Amino acid sequence: MKAVHEWTASEMLAAISCGRITVRALIESCLLRISARDDDVRAWLWLNADALAQADRLDALPADQRGRLHGLPLGVKDVFDTIDMPTTHNSSLYQGFRPAADAAAVALVRAEGVVLLGKTDTTEFAAAGRNAATGNPHDLTRTSGGSSAGSAAAVADFHVPVALATQTGGSTIRPAAFCGIYGFKPSAHLISREGVKVYSISFDTVGWMARSVADLQLLAGVYGITERLRAPLPNADLMIGVTAGPHAGALDKEALHALDTAEKRLVAAGHRVKRLELPTAFHALDLQHRTILRREGAQAFRALARTHGTALHDDFHRLVENRDNHALADLNAAYHAIAQGQQMFDEIASGFDLILVPSAPGVAPVGRKPGDPIFNAMWTALGVPCLNLPVSGLRDVSMPVGVTAISMRFDDVALLEAGRRIAPLLISLSSF
Amino acid sequence: MKAVHEWTASEMLAAISCGRITVRALIESCLLRISARDDDVRAWLWLNADALAQADRLDALPADQRGRLHGLPLGVKDVFDTIDMPTTHNSSLYQGFRPAADAAAVALVRAEGVVLLGKTDTTEFAAAGRNAATGNPHDLTRTSGGSSAGSAAAVADFHVPVALATQTGGSTIRPAAFCGIYGFKPSAHLISREGVKVYSISFDTVGWMARSVADLQLLAGVYGITERLRAPLPNADLMIGVTAGPHAGALDKEALHALDTAEKRLVAAGHRVKRLELPTAFHALDLQHRTILRREGAQAFRALARTHGTALHDDFHRLVENRDNHALADLNAAYHAIAQGQQMFDEIASGFDLILVPSAPGVAPVGRKPGDPIFNAMWTALGVPCLNLPVSGLRDVSMPVGVTAISMRFDDVALLEAGRRIAPLLISLSSF
Numbered sequence: 086m087k088a089v090h091e092w093t094a095s096e097m098l099a100a101i102s103c104g105r106i107t108v109r110a111l112i113e114s115c116l117l118r119i120s121a122r123d124d125d126v127r128a129w130l131w132l133n134a135d136a137l138a139q140a141d142r143l144d145a146l147p148a149d150q151r152g153r154l155h156g157l158p159l160g161v162k163d164v165f166d167t168i169d170m171p172t173t174h175n176s177s178l179y180q181g182f183r184p185a186a187d188a189a190a191v192a193l194v195r196a197e198g199v200v201l202l203g204k205t206d207t208t209e210f211a212a213a214g215r216n217a218a219t220g221n222p223h224d225l226t227r228t229s230g231g232s233s234a235g236s237a238a239a240v241a242d243f244h245v246p247v248a249l250a251t252q253t254g255g256s257t258i259r260p261a262a263f264c265g266i267y268g269f270k271p272s273a274h275l276i277s278r279e280g281v282k283v284y285s286i287s288f289d290t291v292g293w294m295a296r297s298v299a300d301l302q303l304l305a306g307v308y309g310i311t312e313r314l315r316a317p318l319p320n321a322d323l324m325i326g327v328t329a330g331p332h333a334g335a336l337d338k339e340a341l342h343a344l345d346t347a348e349k350r351l352v353a354a355g356h357r358v359k360r361l362e363l364p365t366a367f368h369a370l371d372l373q374h375r376t377i378l379r380r381e382g383a384q385a386f387r388a389l390a391r392t393h394g395t396a397l398h399d400d401f402h403r404l405v406e407n408r409d410n411h412a413l414a415d416l417n418a419a420y421h422a423i424a425q426g427q428q429m430f431d432e433i434a435s436g437f438d439l440i441l442v443p444s445a446p447g448v449a450p451v452g453r454k455p456g457d458p459i460f461n462a463m464w465t466a467l468g469v470p471c472l473n474l475p476v477s478g479l480r481d482v483s484m485p486v487g488v489t490a491i492s493m494r495f496d497d498v499a500l501l502e503a504g505r506r507i508a509p510l511l512i513s514l515s516s517f
Numbered sequence: 518m519k520a521v522h523e524w525t526a527s528e529m530l531a532a533i534s535c536g537r538i539t540v541r542a543l544i545e546s547c548l549l550r551i552s553a554r555d556d557d558v559r560a561w562l563w564l565n566a567d568a569l570a571q572a573d574r575l576d577a578l579p580a581d582q583r584g585r586l587h588g589l590p591l592g593v594k595d596v597f598d599t600i601d602m603p604t605t606h607n608s609s610l611y612q613g614f615r616p617a618a619d620a621a622a623v624a625l626v627r628a629e630g631v632v633l634l635g636k637t638d639t640t641e642f643a644a645a646g647r648n649a650a651t652g653n654p655h656d657l658t659r660t661s662g663g664s665s666a667g668s669a670a671a672v673a674d675f676h677v678p679v680a681l682a683t684q685t686g687g688s689t690i691r692p693a694a695f696c697g698i699y700g701f702k703p704s705a706h707l708i709s710r711e712g713v714k715v716y717s718i719s720f721d722t723v724g725w726m727a728r729s730v731a732d733l734q735l736l737a738g739v740y741g742i743t744e745r746l747r748a749p750l751p752n753a754d755l756m757i758g759v760t761a762g763p764h765a766g767a768l769d770k771e772a773l774h775a776l777d778t779a780e781k782r783l784v785a786a787g788h789r790v791k792r793l794e795l796p797t798a799f800h801a802l803d804l805q806h807r808t809i810l811r812r813e814g815a816q817a818f819r820a821l822a823r824t825h826g827t828a829l830h831d832d833f834h835r836l837v838e839n840r841d842n843h844a845l846a847d848l849n850a851a852y853h854a855i856a857q858g859q860q861m862f863d864e865i866a867s868g869f870d871l872i873l874v875p876s877a878p879g880v881a882p883v884g885r886k887p888g889d890p891i892f893n894a895m896w897t898a899l900g901v902p903c904l905n906l907p908v909s910g911l912r913d914v915s916m917p918v919g920v921t922a923i924s925m926r927f928d929d930v931a932l933l934e935a936g937r938r939i940a941p942l943l944i945s946l947s948s949f
Contacts, residue, residue, distance in 0.1 A: 185617040189715075189820040196823045277816045279715045283621075286706045286718065309819055309837075314845045384709045387741055388621040391628045405741075413746045413927045417863070420926075424856030431849070494852075495845045 089114040094157055094246040094300040101156045108140040108156030112200055115158045119202070119244045125225055127218045128239035130163050131170050132203040139200050152198030153307055160239045160248030160294075162232075163204035164211045165191050166280035170203065174210045174282050175217060178393055188280025190249060190291045190308070197307055202245055205235025208455050211251050212284045212382065214398035216453040221263060223484055224449070230260030231455020233294065237264040240294040241485075247304060248294045252471075253284045253378065255445070255461025257292035258489055261473035262444035263456065265485025267508070268294050269301045272495045273468030276308050285381040287420075288374070288465050298472070298505040305501060314496040318438055323503055325351055326433075326440035328361040331368040332459050337447035343476040343486040344443055350510045361433070361440065370426055370463035373419035377466070380416045383407055423466050427494065430467050434493040438503045441488045444473050448484035464489070470497040472504045477512045521546040526589055526678040526732040533588045540572040540588035544632055547590045551634070551676045557657055559650045560671035562595050563602050564635040571632050584630030585739055592671045592680030592726075594664075595636035596643045597623050598712035602635065606642045606714050607649060610825055620712025622681060622723045622740070629739055634677055637667025640887050643683050644716045644814065646830035648885040653695060655916055656881070662692030663887020665726070669696040672726040673917075679736065680726045684903075685716045685810065687877070687893025689724035690921055693905035694876035695888065697917025699940070700726050701733045704927045705900030708740050717813040719852075720806070720897050730904070730937040737933060746928040750870055755935055757783055758865075758872035760793040763800040764891050769879035775908040775918040776875055782942045793865070793872065802858050802895035805851035809898070812848045815839055855898050859926065862899050866925040870935045873920045876905050880916035896921070902929040904936045909944045 089111055092100070100106040116136065123129055133139075136158075143156050166172050166184035173179045187195060195201070206217035208231040217234035221227040222242035229238040233250035237260030240248050250257040252270040261268025270292040278289055293304045305311070318324055327348050329336060336344075352358050386401040395402075403409070434440060443460045450456060464471050472490040479486065488511070492500040521543055524532070532538040548568065555561055565571075568590075575588050598604050598616035605611045619627060627633070638649035640663040649666035653659040654674035661670040665682035669692035672680050682689040684702040693700025702724040710721055725736045737743070750756055759780050761768060768776075784790050818833040835841070866872060875892045882888060896903050904922040911918065920943070924932040 183617055185615055187820075189817075192820040192824055196820070274718045274813055275816060277715060277820060278718070279817065279820075283709060283711045286710070309816070312845050314849065381706055384707060384741070385621075385711065388619075388624040388628070388709065388711075392624055413744050417746065417925075417927050421856075421860055421863075424853075424859070427856070428853055431853070493849075495849050 090118045090243045092246065093297040094295060094303060095297065097157060097246060098154065108143045108200065109137060111156060112136050112140040112158055115202060115245060122242055122244065126220055126222055126238050126242050128205055128235040128242065128244060129203045130173060130175065130206050130235065133170060133201055135169065136200055136202055143198060143200065152196060154194055155198035157199045157247070158202050158245045159194060159199040160203065160205045160236050160245040161191060161201055162207050162236045162248070162250050164207055164251060164282040165249055167191055167201065167204065170201070172204065175207050175215055176209050178389065178396060184280065186280065189277035190281065194307060205239055205248060207235060208232035209398060210282050210284060211253060211256055213400035216455065218453065221449045223265065227449040227451050227484070228263065228453050228456060230263035230449060232256040233260050234455065236294045237261055237266060237268065240296060241266045246296060247300055250292045250294055251281060252290050252292050252465055253288045254374070254465060255458030258461050258471050258473045259445050259456050259458060261294055262487030263449035263485060265475045265477070266294055266296055267298055267301055267475070268292060268473040269501070270465065270471040271310060271497050272470045275310055275497065283385045285378050285385070287377055287381060290465065298501060298508050302501045302505065305497060310497050313498050314493060317499065320357070323356045323438040323506065324436065325356050325358045326361045326437040327358055328363055328440065328442055330363060330442050330460065332371070335446050335459055336443055339482045339486050340443050340445065340447045342479055342482065344441065344488055346479055347441055347476050347488045347511050350513055351507060354510050364429055366426060366429065367463065369422065370466050371459055373422045374462040374466040376411045376415050376419040379404055379407070379409055379411050427467050430469065431493055439490045439492050439500055441490055444487040444489045448482070448486055464491055467494065469494045470500045472500055474504060474508050474511050522550045522675045524678065525729045526727060526735060527729065529589060529678060530586065540575045540632065541569060543588060544568050544572040544590055547634060547677060554674055554676065558652055558654055558670050558674050560637055560667040560674065560676060561635045562605060562607065562638050562667065565602060565633055567601065568632055568634055575630060575632065584628060586626055587630035589631045589679070590634050590677045591626060591631040592635065592637045592668050592677040593623060593633055594639050594668045594680070594682050596639055596683060596714040597681055599623055599633065599636065602633070604636065607639050607647055608641050610821065610828060616712065618712065621709035622713065626739060637671050637680060639667060640664035641830060642714050642716065643685060643688055645832035648887065650885065653881045655697065659881040659883050659916070660695065660885050660888060662695035662881060664688040665692050666887065668726045669693055669698060669700065672728060673698045678728060679732055682724045682726055683713060684722050684724050684897055685720045686806070686897060687890030690893045690903050690905045691877050691888050691890060693726055694919030695881035695917060697907045697909070698726055698728055699730055699733055699907070700724060700905040701933070702897065702903040703742060703929050704902045707742055707929065715817045717810050717817070719809055719813060722897065730933060730940050734933045734937065737929060742929050745930050746925060749931065752789065755788045755870040755938065756868065757788050757790045758793045758869040759790055760795055760872065760874055762874050762892065763795060764803070767878050767891055768875055771914045771918050772875050772877065772879045774911055774914065776873065776920055778911055779873055779908050779920045779943050782945055783939060786942050796861055798858060798861065799895065801854065802898050803891055805854045806894040806898040808843045808847050808851040811836055811839070811841055811843050859899050862901065863925055871922045871924050871932055873922055876919040876921045880914070880918055896923055899926065901926045902932045904932055906936060906940050906943050
C-alpha cells in the first residue's frame, strides 16, 4: 500500500473530501518525507514553518467554505512571489526578500485551499548564473534538470504531489523528464505571470509538475484552462505524429530508444501513428528563440545590472551588454520567423491529436548543470502546449527518460485528455 | 522668461549640471506649482513627502557620483510599484498597498538620480473600472485622456517635466494628444514591465510623457534604446507617409484638420510627403487587438476575481468570465493575423522615415471617460513605436490636438530623431 505522501493530488483530495484523512495528517506525512530526504535531495530553499497550523485551520473550515484544492500540499518554485515566505530567485541579491503580495498564480491556488509547503530551488532567476543545488532523486550525483530543479525533484521524491514551475526554454519539461514525472507547460499567455521573475516577455510560461496527468488536468481547471480549441478528430483511436525533430542528431541512444518504444507501444495499443518530417524552416527556430531570449533578457536584467553592478552574476551583464551581438534587425526577423513557424505548425498539427517529440537529448547528466534545452526551446517559441510523459521499462536504461506530447497552440484541454489516455501505455513494463 | 518648473527636462539637467540651480530649488518650484494647481487638475494620487530631503541629499552628492538624470523631477503612473510610496492602481482593493520593491522601470531612473514627486492618477489598473479624476489642464471640464491621465496632465500643467506612463491600447498617445504634449510608446518588449500591473502580456508597454522630443530621447537613452534598426534613407529631407488609416470615418473635423495641416507644413518645409492607403487587412487589426486584449485580460484578473469577488469592479469579472465570447480559435486567429500585419507593415514602413496617423478621433471630450483608442490600438498591436506630436496654431481649434508618428518596429531611435526634426514645424503659429 502506498504511503500517504505517495498519493497523487487527486487521491489526496478525494481522501480529505470523504474524511478518510485530515489535512494535518497529510501535511505531516509530507513534512516527514521532506525531513527524511531533503538533506540529500536539496529540493527546498525554504520550508513553511506555519504549514501545520494552516492545515489545522483548513481542517476546521466548514465544508461549504472549502476550495477546490482544499488541503493539497504544494511546492512553489522560488521565482514566484509569496507573501508569507522569502522569494530569493536563488540569487544572492534577493536573500531574505519579502514580497508584499503573492504572485497571481500563487494567489489563485491559495484561494482554492492549498498548503504551500515551501519554495523550491531553481537556476538563478530561472535563467542563468547559479545552478540549483538539487540532486536527482534517482541518482543524487546527477542533476534533476533546470531551471525548475527543486519542483521536479520534490514531486518525484514524494515531498509534494504537485509543484509550480516555469519554462522559458525547457525549464519545466526537461526536469520533469530527468526526474520521471509528468510536467506540463501550457500554451503561451494562458496563465498570468504577474509576480513571477521576468526573463523573456514572449516565452516565460507558468507550468506544473505532478505524478499523474489527472493532477495536471486538475490544475488546468483551477487556472481556467477549460475550453476546447477545436472539435475532436473523427476517429475513436488517437492520430499520433512522431518526430525526432530538426535536432535528431543530438539524441543519445536512451532518448532515441524511448521515442521508438513509445511509438511501438502506441501502435500495439491500436492507435494510428505516423512518422513526420518537419519543414526545414524549423531548423532555425532554436536560434531564433535564442536571439529573442537574449534581447528580451537584456531588458529584464537592465535595472538589476544598473543597481547592483558586479554583485549581479556576469551571465546577466552579458545579456544586458548584448555581448553576443544580436542586432535589432535580427530580433525583428526572429519574431517574424517564429510567427511564420506558428502558422506552419498549426497546419501540421491540425491533422493529429498529438505529436510526440523528444524531451531531452538523453538522461540526466552527472553534476548540477540544468541541461540542454535544444529539444524544448522551439516548442516554447511556438507557444504550443507541451506535456512530458515518462517512458519506463526500457532495456538498459536505468535513469528516467520521457517524451513530449505537443499539439496546436491553445489545444491544451484535448492534449491533456489524450496524454492521460496514452500515459499508462508508456510506463508499461513489457520488454518493448 | 520661463519659470523653473516650465523648463524641459534637458534644460533642468543642464542648469543643475552647471550649478545655475540646486536640485532643492527645482523641486521646490515644481512642488509649489503642484500645490497651486492640483486641487483643480487632480493629476496626483500621492505626493512624495520626502522629495525635498531627497533633493538635499542629491545636492550634497559629489559630481562623480551623480546619475544621468541627477535631480530630475519625475511623475510615475500609479500602476508602477514603488518601494517608498503606495501603489494603488486607482483601485479600492489596493488602497495603501506598499510594494516591497520598485518596478524595474522605476529602479532604473531612480538609480540615475531622479526625484519621484509622486504617483499619478490612472484608469483603474490601466484597464477599465474606475476613471481617473484628472481634469484636462486646458479645460478642466474635459478628460485628460486615459489611462495615463495623471501623467499627461502633470506634464502638460508643468508639475513635472517628464512622467512614466503605460500603453496597452492608446493609454500614452491619446492623453498626450489631449493634453498637447509629446508622448512616446516604444516598440513592444523593449522595456521591462516587471512590477507594472499586467493587463495584456502582448500589448502592455512602458511609455513616457514629456514637453519636448529631446526629453523623450534622453529617457530612451537611459532605458537602453540606443541602437538603430536600419541605415538612414538616402535623402537629406525626410520621406514621410500620411494616412488617416482604416478608421478615417471616425475622425472629427479638428482631427482631420490637424492631419491635413501637418502634411501642408511638412511639404512647405521641403519634406517629401506621400499619402498612403493601408491594406484592407488592416481594417480588422482593431478587432483582433480587442480579442487578444480580452482573453489576455481574463488571465490577468483571474486571481483578483477569485480572491476579491464583488469588491472587484464588474468590468474585470466581465473579462474573466469571457462574457463577450471570444473563442480560443478566434484568439489563435487574431495572433496569426497580427503577425501577418506586422510583416506587411514592415514592408510598407521600410520606404519611409516615418508615417503620420491620427492620435485620436478629435479633441478631449467633456467628462472623465478616457476616450476611444481606435486610432492607437492597431499600432500597439503591431508593436511599432508611436510618438505623439502636438499640432498647434489651427484655426477654430481651441483644445490640443496631435498626430502620431510611427515607423517600423524597433526603429525607435530614428523615429525620435525624425520626430525631433519635424516637431517645431507642427507647432508653427502660421495660419495654415
